[in-house]
Structures are given as C-alpha cells and as structure tokens.
Amino acid sequence: MSLIVKKFGGTSVADAQRLNHVAKLIVGDYKKGHDIVVVVSAQGDHTDRLINQAAEINPDGASKREMDVLMSAGEQISASLLAMAIEAMGCPAVSLMGWQAGFKTDSNYTFARIKRLEPDRIKAELAKKNVVVIAGFQGINQYDDITTFGRGGSDTSAVAVAATLKANLCQIYTDVDGVYTADPRLVTNAKKIPVITYDEMLELASLGAQVLNSRSVEMAKKYNVELEVRSSFTDEPGTLVKENVKMEKMVIRGVAKDTDLSTIYITGLNDAPGIAFKIFNRLAQHGIVVDLIMHTAESHGKTDIMFSIKGSDCTEAIKAIESLRDSLNFEAVEHDDDVAKISVVGSGIASHPGVAAKMFEALYEYGISIKMIATGEIKLSVIVAAKDADRGVKAVHDAFIQ
Amino acid sequence: MSLIVKKFGGTSVADAQRLNHVAKLIVGDYKKGHDIVVVVSAQGDHTDRLINQAAEINPDGASKREMDVLMSAGEQISASLLAMAIEAMGCPAVSLMGWQAGFKTDSNYTFARIKRLEPDRIKAELAKKNVVVIAGFQGINQYDDITTFGRGGSDTSAVAVAATLKANLCQIYTDVDGVYTADPRLVTNAKKIPVITYDEMLELASLGAQVLNSRSVEMAKKYNVELEVRSSFTDEPGTLVKENVKMEKMVIRGVAKDTDLSTIYITGLNDAPGIAFKIFNRLAQHGIVVDLIMHTAESHGKTDIMFSIKGSDCTEAIKAIESLRDSLNFEAVEHDDDVAKISVVGSGIASHPGVAAKMFEALYEYGISIKMIATGEIKLSVIVAAKDADRGVKAVHDAFIQ
Numbered sequence: 062m063s064l065i066v067k068k069f070g071g072t073s074v075a076d077a078q079r080l081n082h083v084a085k086l087i088v089g090d091y092k093k094g095h096d097i098v099v100v101v102s103a104q105g106d107h108t109d110r111l112i113n114q115a116a117e118i119n120p121d122g123a124s125k126r127e128m129d130v131l132m133s134a135g136e137q138i139s140a141s142l143l144a145m146a147i148e149a150m151g152c153p154a155v156s157l158m159g160w161q162a163g164f165k166t167d168s169n170y171t172f173a174r175i176k177r178l179e180p181d182r183i184k185a186e187l188a189k190k191n192v193v194v195i196a197g198f199q200g201i202n203q204y205d206d207i208t209t210f211g212r213g214g215s216d217t218s219a220v221a222v223a224a225t226l227k228a229n230l231c232q233i234y235t236d237v238d239g240v241y242t243a244d245p246r247l248v249t250n251a252k253k254i255p256v257i258t259y260d261e262m263l264e265l266a267s268l269g270a271q272v273l274n275s276r277s278v279e280m281a282k283k284y285n286v287e288l289e290v291r292s293s294f295t296d297e298p299g300t301l302v303k304e305n306v307k308m309e310k311m312v313i314r315g316v317a318k319d320t321d322l323s324t325i326y327i328t329g330l331n332d333a334p335g336i337a338f339k340i341f342n343r344l345a346q347h348g349i350v351v352d353l354i355m356h357t358a359e360s361h362g363k364t365d366i367m368f369s370i371k372g373s374d375c376t377e378a379i380k381a382i383e384s385l386r387d388s389l390n391f392e393a394v395e396h397d398d399d400v401a402k403i404s405v406v407g408s409g410i411a412s413h414p415g416v417a418a419k420m421f422e423a424l425y426e427y428g429i430s431i432k433m434i435a436t437g438e439i440k441l442s443v444i445v446a447a448k449d450a451d452r453g454v455k456a457v458h459d460a461f462i463q
Numbered sequence: 464m465s466l467i468v469k470k471f472g473g474t475s476v477a478d479a480q481r482l483n484h485v486a487k488l489i490v491g492d493y494k495k496g497h498d499i500v501v502v503v504s505a506q507g508d509h510t511d512r513l514i515n516q517a518a519e520i521n522p523d524g525a526s527k528r529e530m531d532v533l534m535s536a537g538e539q540i541s542a543s544l545l546a547m548a549i550e551a552m553g554c555p556a557v558s559l560m561g562w563q564a565g566f567k568t569d570s571n572y573t574f575a576r577i578k579r580l581e582p583d584r585i586k587a588e589l590a591k592k593n594v595v596v597i598a599g600f601q602g603i604n605q606y607d608d609i610t611t612f613g614r615g616g617s618d619t620s621a622v623a624v625a626a627t628l629k630a631n632l633c634q635i636y637t638d639v640d641g642v643y644t645a646d647p648r649l650v651t652n653a654k655k656i657p658v659i660t661y662d663e664m665l666e667l668a669s670l671g672a673q674v675l676n677s678r679s680v681e682m683a684k685k686y687n688v689e690l691e692v693r694s695s696f697t698d699e700p701g702t703l704v705k706e707n708v709k710m711e712k713m714v715i716r717g718v719a720k721d722t723d724l725s726t727i728y729i730t731g732l733n734d735a736p737g738i739a740f741k742i743f744n745r746l747a748q749h750g751i752v753v754d755l756i757m758h759t760a761e762s763h764g765k766t767d768i769m770f771s772i773k774g775s776d777c778t779e780a781i782k783a784i785e786s787l788r789d790s791l792n793f794e795a796v797e798h799d800d801d802v803a804k805i806s807v808v809g810s811g812i813a814s815h816p817g818v819a820a821k822m823f824e825a826l827y828e829y830g831i832s833i834k835m836i837a838t839g840e841i842k843l844s845v846i847v848a849a850k851d852a853d854r855g856v857k858a859v860h861d862a863f864i865q
Binding site: 081115118119121127133134146148149 | 483519521529532536544548550551556557560562607609
C-alpha cells in the first residue's frame with residue numbers, strides 16, 4: 062500500500078462526463094488499496110470566466126485580495142463535484158478547500174507562495190479511509206485571507222502535498238500524455254520522453270513547454286518528489302520526472318519555444334564602467350526579470366546592450382531605462398516584440414560544443430537568422446524573429462531528435 | 464453615526480449592472496458616515512445551476528456535506544464581485560466568507576442553524592473603516608466544514624450580524640418594495656404595509672408571503688432587531704418590521720395564500736382515548752409538521768380526523784399512518800393535494816369575532832366552500848380548493864382592506 066497524489070487540470074474535470082471518468086481512475090487505484098489524495102483545478106475555462114466577470118465590474122483592475130476570493134471559488138466547485146462523483150461510485154470522499162487542507166502562504170495575493178502545509182486534516186481524513194479531494198491553487202495567509210498561487214498553481218498544491226506526506230508518487234494528469242521533445246502540434250514527429258531529470262524539466266517548463274508549472278518542478282526537485290505527467294484521456298504511461306536518470310551519452314531532451322518575450326536595444330552608450338550594473342539594477346528595482354543579455358564590443362568609446370524580457374514587462378522596462386537617460390547618455394532605446402526564443406534542453410549540453418554548431422547549422426539551412434544567443438549548463442537558446450519560430454523549432458528538432 | 468446591515472438577494476446582484484447599482488446604494492450610506500455590513504446571496508439563479516450540476520453527477524443525490532461546499536461557492540463569487548464594485552467607487556471594502564466572518568453552526572448540512580456568531584473579524588474590519596461584505600447563507604461547524612442555512616438563509620445571516628453587533632437597522636433588499644396586504648400580482652389593489660409587528664410578519668412569512676424567511680424574522684424578534692424590507696430597484700421606503708406598532712383599532716395586516724400543502728383524511732376511526740396522540744406522535748417521529756387539525760364529532764362510536772401538512776410530506780405521512788392501521792383500525796386514509804390555505808393576519812383578530820364572520824361571508828359571496836378552518840391569536844386560516852385560491856384571496860382582501 063502506498064500514498065499517491067493525483068492532480069487533475071481543468072480539461073480533465075470540465076464536465077460531468079469528464080468528472081465521472083476521472084472518478085473512475087481514482088476509485089480504481091483506491092480499490093487496489095492505495096491512499097489517494099486528489100488535487101483539482103477549476104473546471105475548463107471557469108477561472109477565465111470569473112476573471113472576465115471581475116474585469117466587467119472594475120475595468121481598471123480589482124484588488125488582488127478580492128481576485129483571490131473570486132478565483133478560488135472555481136476550485137471549490139470542481140473539488141466538491143469530484144468528491145460527489147467519487148461518492149456516487151460507492152467510495153468515501155471528502156473535499157477540502159485550501160484553508161481546510163492547511164495551506165499556509167505569504168500575502169502575495171494572486172501569486173502567493175506556500176510557507177508551510179499543516180497536514181493534520183488531510184492525514185485525519187486519510188486515516189478514515191476517505192479519498193481526499195483538495196481544491197488546488199489556493200491557501201490562506203496569516204490573516205486568514207484566501208490567497209491563490211498563480212496559473213498552474215494546482216501543480217504546486219499537488220507537489221506540496223506529496224512532499225509533506227512523503228507520497229510514493231505525484232501524478233499530474235493533463236490533456237497531453239507526457240512531455241514531448243517538441244510541441245507535437247508543431248512538430249509532427251515529436252517523441253514522448255519516458256524519463257527526464259528535474260533540471261531538464263525545469264528548463265523545458267520555463268522555456269515555454271507549458272506542461273508543468275516551473276514552481277512545482279522546483280519544489281519536486283527540492284523535496285525529491287517523483288512526478289509523473291500523464292493524460293486523463295488515455296491509459297498510456299506518461300513521462301517520469303525524477304532526480305537520477307541514467308544516461309550513456311549526451312541526450313537532447315527536447316526543443317522548446319517561447320513567444321512571450323520582447324527584446325530591448327540600448328544603443329550608443331558611453332562605455333563607462335558600471336553601465337551594465339546601472340541598467341540591470343534599475344530593471345531589478347522595477348521587478349523585471351532579464352533573460353538573455355548581449356553586450357557588444359566597444360567601438361569609438363560607444364557600446365550597445367541588448368537583452369530580452371517577458372513581453373508584458375516591455376513598457377515598464379522602457380520607462381525604467383528612460384529614467385536613466387541623463388546618467389547613461391545613450392543614443393536610443395528600442396524594442397522588438399516580434400521575437401521568439403528557441404531552446405534545446407539536455408543534460409551535458411555545456412560540455413558538448415558540437416550542439417551549438419549543429420543548432421546554428423540547422424537554422425541556417427532553413428534561412429533563419431539568429432538575433433541573440435545564450436548558453437547554460439543544460440540548455441542552449443537563440444532568439445529569432447517570431448515569424449521564424451515554428452519553422453525553427455522543426456529545424457532544430459529534426460537535427461537533434463531522430 | 465450608526466451601524467446598518469444591508470442584505471441583498473440574488474436578483475439584486477444578478478449581473479455587473481445590478482452589482483454597480485447596489486454598490487452605489489452602499490457607498491451612498493457609507494459616505495453619510497455609517498458603518499456598513501453587507502450580506503449577499505448568490506447571483507440570480509446561480510445556486511440552482513450548481514444544484515443541477517450536482518444532480519448531473521449524482522442523480523441519487525449527492526452527500527449534503529459536499530452540497531454545502533458546492534453551494535457556498537455561489538455567495539463567495541457574489542461577495543467578492545460586490546466588494547470589487549464598491550472598491551471601484553473608491554470606497555474600501557473587504558469580502559468575508561462565512562468561516563471568516565465567524566458563523567459557527569451545528570452540523571445539520573444544507574439546513575444548519577447558527578450556534579453563535581464570533582464577530583471579532585467583522586468588528587476589526589469595521590474599525591479599519593472597511594465596508595464588510597459577507598457571503599450569506601453559510602458558516603462552519605465544529606469540524607471546520609462548510610455548512611449552509613437553507614433557502615432564504617442569507618436573511619438569517621443578516622439578522623444574526625445585526626443582532627450580534629446591535630445594529631441600528633437591518634435592511635433586507637429584495638425585488639419587491641415591501642410587504643403587501645396581499646400578493647400584488649394577484650390582487651391589484653393590494654397595499655404596501657408601512658409597519659408591521661414581528662408576529663404578524665411571521666404569520667405572513669409562514670403563510671406563504673415569501674418576502675422574508677421565517678427563521679430570520681424569529682431571530683429578529685428574539686434579539687429585537689429592527690428590519691426594513693425594501694427594494695434595491697427603487698428608492699421607495701419599504702416595510703418596517705418591529706416589536707411595538709401603535710394601533711388605535713384592530714388592523715388586518717394582510718391576506719396570504721399557501722399552496723404548498725396537502726390535507727389528509729382518516730375516516731372511520733374507533734373513538735378510543737389517545738387516538739389523536741397516537742397519530743400526531745407518529746407523524747412527529749417522522750419529522751412531519753402538522754398545521755391545521757379538525758376532529759369531527761363522534762357518531763356511532765366512529766370519528767374522522769383531518770389535518771394539513773406540507774405538500775412534500777404527503778407520501779411520508781400516508782406511510783406513517785398506514786403503519787398504525789392495526790392499532791387504530793380505521794376505515795380509510797385519503798389525501799388531497801389540490802388545496803390551498805388563505806389566511807388573514809392582524810393583531811387582535813382573536814378578540815374580534817366579527818373577523819371570522821366577515822371572512823366567511825366574503826368567500827360565500829364568491830361561491831367558495833371552506834374545507835377546514837383554524838384560528839389563532841393573530842390569524843385566521845381557511846383551507847379551500849386550490850382552484851379557488853386566487854379568487855379567495857381577492858375576495859377576502861376586498862372585504863378587509865380598503
């Protein structure tokens with residue numbers, strides 16, 4: 062007998078039919094003698110509909126505290142409905158909201174972090190042989206106010222439960238049946254990855270693979286929770302995410318694309334010491350995370366700096382840079398939103414110089430020009446024009462994955 | 464400066480437009496310097512939609528515990544949206560769910576009773592000058608599980624807050640602008656009642672006037688909370704419900720109709736001592752509340768008993784009576800669902816014998832025959848055929864109210 066945590070996303074619980082299907086999966090494992098904790102997202106597009114209702118009430122943006130009260134109702138509905146579906150199959154079940162399940166968070170409304178999970182209630186319900194259905198994505202802060210964890214937050218709830226209760230496995234059920242070497246909608250010969258390390262998964266997640274939420278993978282790595290990404294629509298085995306994956310040779314795990322970014326070009330800077338510090342410090346003060354950076358070589362005492370950021374930070378970043386105009390005395394600051402980042406991910410990329418050459422060659426053969434390059438321990442990223450992104454993913458995937 | 468509790472029903476908060484209108488009412492009173500606590504129901508038919516979702520999942524009826532989790536999400540959504548609408552008008556507001564607001568109840572899921580209201584959080588938010596928007600209809604039991612109060616439960620929430628915080632006034636906003644002498648859809652010359660006692664309101668509420676929930680009126684009477692029933696759609700003053708209403712003469716407050724009832728006839732009973740006790744004790748064991756009772760005079764050692772109950776209790780009541788067939792040795796038990804009760808309500812009816820005569824005369828003139836009669840301190844009820852109910856209300860109203 063073991064403890065299994067199962068997380069179901071919005072499409073997996075979208076309607077009565079899907080809820081019954083998911084309940085059947087759960088009851089099947091319960092009858093095998095496992096203890097089961099289920100974490101559930103809001104049904105289908107319910108969260109979006111609630112956000113639209115709020116936008117109609119206050120187009121300038123409602124307070125984040127009230128947004129969290131509103132949005133958390135979505136998981137409350139899906140959790141109770143799923144508990145009902147399980148009960149209807151003759152299996153005891155109980156739904157718990159974030160505040161009942163013991164999720165204590167900070168007060169960063171709409172993007173709260175879990176400070177600790179107090180699992181007494183969950184344990185007590187498991188001891189009573191109940192399937193415990195937890196409303197994902199939500200907790201309470203020190204004032205007993207409802208907080209939510211941001212998009213993909215139910216993954217984080219599930220991993221937190223698995224970590225705290227030392228579950229044998231944390232299964233993340235989604236509408237795809239695993240992690241692929243590239244987006245299968247884009248690259249038809251993309252292959253499912255049977256097993257992948259946390260770090261590789263983290264790179265793929267943060268690079269836009271959109272299967273698993275980055276924070277949940279970080280937490281799984283930290284507490285060594287074995288994850289399985291699988292589909293609630295098929296019986297196929299999914300992708301296992303764990304610490305040690307035996308490898309004989311350097312393996313490219315996958316190719317990811319991210320289009321939610323902008324590049325900023327600051328040109329004609331006086332090449333004085335500390336200019337890079339000034340720029341990136343100011344951006345950090347504005348809460349802007351900088352991804353790739355290129356600093357061109359000095360010429361006639363002038364230099365250029367380019368970097369990429371999240372697309373939604375662009376306006377704020379330009380404002381921050383403009384506020385430095387007097388002290389930096391640059392010529393111009395420009396931005397480009399029509400860009401995309403393509404990355405290959407795999408353990409050991411850093412020690413294989415051939416990877417970069419192969420990637421650039423593949424892009425070159427498709428006539429795609431590279432705007433910026435960045436390398437890391439297990440990834441290699443390039444920025445290209447947005448229009449070239451999908452072809453670029455295909456080109457790189459074909460070059461590396463047979 | 465005073466404390467005002469305002470409760471808004473589902474139609475008053477049905478959409479963004481209505482929410483904004485209601486927020487304007489609230490902000491208006493806040494700006495006059497009042498402390499405001501708002502209690503809110505779920506939007507429009509949202510509760511019904513949630514109940515339908517549950518019925519789709521489990522047609523045999525989901526567990527009441529999970530029903531309460533599900534249904535309470537409706538008020539969570541409306542409370543947060545209303546808080547947002549108030550904030551959007553520049554007025555500080557905070558939404559509180561039942562468990563945050565301190566509503567402690569018994570564990571009678573879907574029809575829980577408030578054991579106590581611990582008002583610390585509400586008081587703290589008022590001290591911070593927030594408008595406090597409470598999700599009505601919900602609380603938690605001793606296990607920290609969500610409970611709901613049954614239909615009309617938000618009225619009870621509002622009165623509980625008003626009683627505990629000793630509010631100066633508790634305003635119940637609904638889609639009618641007060642309590643009328645009869646249903647205005649039925650009797651065109653029905654008049655709004657400016658002021659009415661708790662007892663009179665209680666009779667009107669329990670007799671089917673459907674404006675105020677009976678439990679909330681009982682609680683208001685117990686804690687002497689002054690209620691005002693008014694419309695959120697107009698600025699008209701509503702109906703005040705309070706303890707002492709000065710009267711010069713006997714006043715008929717209103718005429719009510721109730722069609723949710725059945726009558727049961729047990730005929731050919733042996734007229735032995737204790738038969739009435741046996742019957743009504745057995746019904747009480749089944750949780751069936753008996754309203755009117757008629758016991759016909761004995762003739763040749765045989766007697767009949769007739770009584771009225773809620774329509775939904777009819778099948779259960781017949782079963783309960785049949786289980787007594789051996790010990791009571793009656794001839795037959797029959798029931799009639801096509802009946803209605805018409806009642807006139809007013810303080811001092813008992814001491815004015817002329818009221819009964821006038822009511823019977825009015826019905827007689829319209830050719831309506833009376834099946835059963837019951838009198839009380841402040842009401843006089845008759846049971847008639849359902850088809851005669853609307854004409855009967857008109858006849859009685861015309862006779863008493865000019």
